[in-house]
Amino acid sequence: MKSQTLGSALLIAGTSIGAGMLALPIISALTGLWAAMTLMFLTWLLAAYGGLLIAEACRACPEAENLHGVVGLLLGRNGQAVAVVAMLFLYYALCAAYIAGGASQLNSILMMAGLKVPYWLSVVVVTCLVGFVVLVGTALVDICNRVMFVSMLLLMLVILVSLFPHGQLENLAIKSGPAPMLLAALPVLYTSFGYHVVVPTVVRYVEGCPAKFSKALLIGSVLPFILYALWSVSTVGALSHTTILEVASQPDSVNSLMTTVGQVSSVGYFSLMISVFAAFALATSFLGVALGLFDYLSELSHNSRSGFAGRERTILLTLLIPMLVAIYYPDGFILALGYAAVALIVLAVFLPVLMVWKVRRLHMEEPYQAPGGIVGLAIATITGAVVVAAQVGVSLSILPLLG
Numbered sequence: 231m232k233s234q235t236l237g238s239a240l241l242i243a244g245t246s247i248g249a250g251m252l253a254l255p256i257i258s259a260l261t262g263l264w265a266a267m268t269l270m271f272l273t274w275l276l277a278a279y280g281g282l283l284i285a286e287a288c289r290a291c292p293e294a295e296n297l298h299g300v301v302g303l304l305l306g307r308n309g310q311a312v313a314v315v316a317m318l319f320l321y322y323a324l325c326a327a328y329i330a331g332g333a334s335q336l337n338s339i340l341m342m343a344g345l346k347v348p349y350w351l352s353v354v355v356v357t358c359l360v361g362f363v364v365l366v367g368t369a370l371v372d373i374c375n376r377v378m379f380v381s382m383l384l385l386m387l388v389i390l391v392s393l394f395p396h397g398q399l400e401n402l403a404i405k406s407g408p409a410p411m412l413l414a415a416l417p418v419l420y421t422s423f424g425y426h427v428v429v430p431t432v433v434r435y436v437e438g439c440p441a442k443f444s445k446a447l448l449i450g451s452v453l454p455f456i457l458y459a460l461w462s463v464s465t466v467g468a469l470s471h472t473t474i475l476e477v478a479s480q481p482d483s484v485n486s487l488m489t490t491v492g493q494v495s496s497v498g499y500f501s502l503m504i505s506v507f508a509a510f511a512l513a514t515s516f517l518g519v520a521l522g523l524f525d526y527l528s529e530l531s532h533n534s535r536s537g538f539a540g541r542e543r544t545i546l547l548t549l550l551i552p553m554l555v556a557i558y559y560p561d562g563f564i565l566a567l568g569y570a571a572v573a574l575i576v577l578a579v580f581l582p583v584l585m586v587w588k589v590r591r592l593h594m595e596e597p598y599q600a601p602g603g604i605v606g607l608a609i610a611t612i613t614g615a616v617v618v619a620a621q622v623g624v625s626l627s628i629l630p631l632l633g
């Protein structure tokens with residue numbers, strides 16, 4: 231495979247793999263493993279299709295530099311205004327989720343070392359660490375990301391091998407949960423497969439070559455699907471149904487599940503390995519998303535990127551709000567991921583469908599058109615609307631909050 235295609239696929243996979251590693255095991259435990267797999271497949275399909283639509287729109291407007299520019303050219307200022315609000319909401323919701331999840335993992339790691347620190351302090355430490363790396367610049371983010379991504383994969387391999395002998399077939403046969411629970415899982419699953427902010431970069435990187443970007447998008451989004459599926463099967467398979475019900479009733483069920491999985495194997499430092507693995511999975515996504523938000527805010531606010539004072543102001547704008555949200559909603563990890571899905575559906579389904587609609591009407595799409603024709607566009611819009619409705623249901627407490 232050409233190195234550009236491989237690099238692009240890894241960029242997509244790296245952006246996508248993240249919060250899902252913590253969220254998916256508890257979702258699978260609550261909805262039933264096989265139901266979760268089916269829903270994962272459907273949400274993955276929607277995420278992959280959305281990526282192809284964005285690529286088609288970018289391909290038709292080679293003069294635009296980023297998604298903001300493409301939306302501006304195709305949907306005008308109103309479309310751009312919607313995209314700005316959705317983008318900020320997405321970035322802030324994700325950062326809030328990563329800070330809350332990261333602080334819980336830090337607390338678990340410190341607890342193993344016999345140190346008990348208040349939750350708010352872990353939140354501040356996690357925020358400052360990421361703030362520092364982003365402030366220093368893209369090169370440091372890149373190094374940290376590479377080191378943590380490779381370590382995460384290696385740790386995952388060791389963890390999977392260690393969990394395997396503890397897996398029991400009867401643990402995998404959990405009955406699928408009631409329909410409201412399955413619906414409530416959709417937004418979190420969809421966010422776990424999100425990567426779309428990097429599509430314009432990928433299209434530009436492969437110089438708009440359709441064969442390369444569609445291959446990169448497919449491989450890059452299928453990799454997280456495989457890893458998430460393997461991870462969910464091995465964690466759920468190692469725990470009995472009674473244990474899972476007990477864990478699910480805890481206030482911080484996401485973290486409790488990780489702690490319980492950590493006690494399954496007697497391999498030395500297994501619990502520590504699980505916590506470090508979870509922390510790295512979150513951190514790689516957090517760094518990417520924080521850098522994305524930082525650059526986006528610099529562009530919007532015209533804060534000079536070279537001046538240190540400007541960069542300091544932008545980093546405060548980037549991390550202060552999500553930090554406060556994480557302090558006030560310590561168990562807000564799953565909820566924040568659900569809200570992120572609403573913004574992501576706007577950015578990666580509704581707006582792309584409108585853009586592609588216009589591109590095709592004006593015959594700007596040659597030589598690339600995403601598959602599925604008008605039926606594909608209609609199914610994607612309806613599925614997107616169901617995901618948004620599910621999150622509205624969760625926030626109005628009509629549907630259960632998972633996790």
Ligand SMILES: N[C@@H](Cc1ccccc1)C(=O)O
Pocket residue numbers: 245246247248249250251324421422423424425426427515519574
């Ligand atoms: N998929 C990412 C979240 C994300 C969504 C959209 C864009 C970028 C990142 C995660 O699980 O952490």
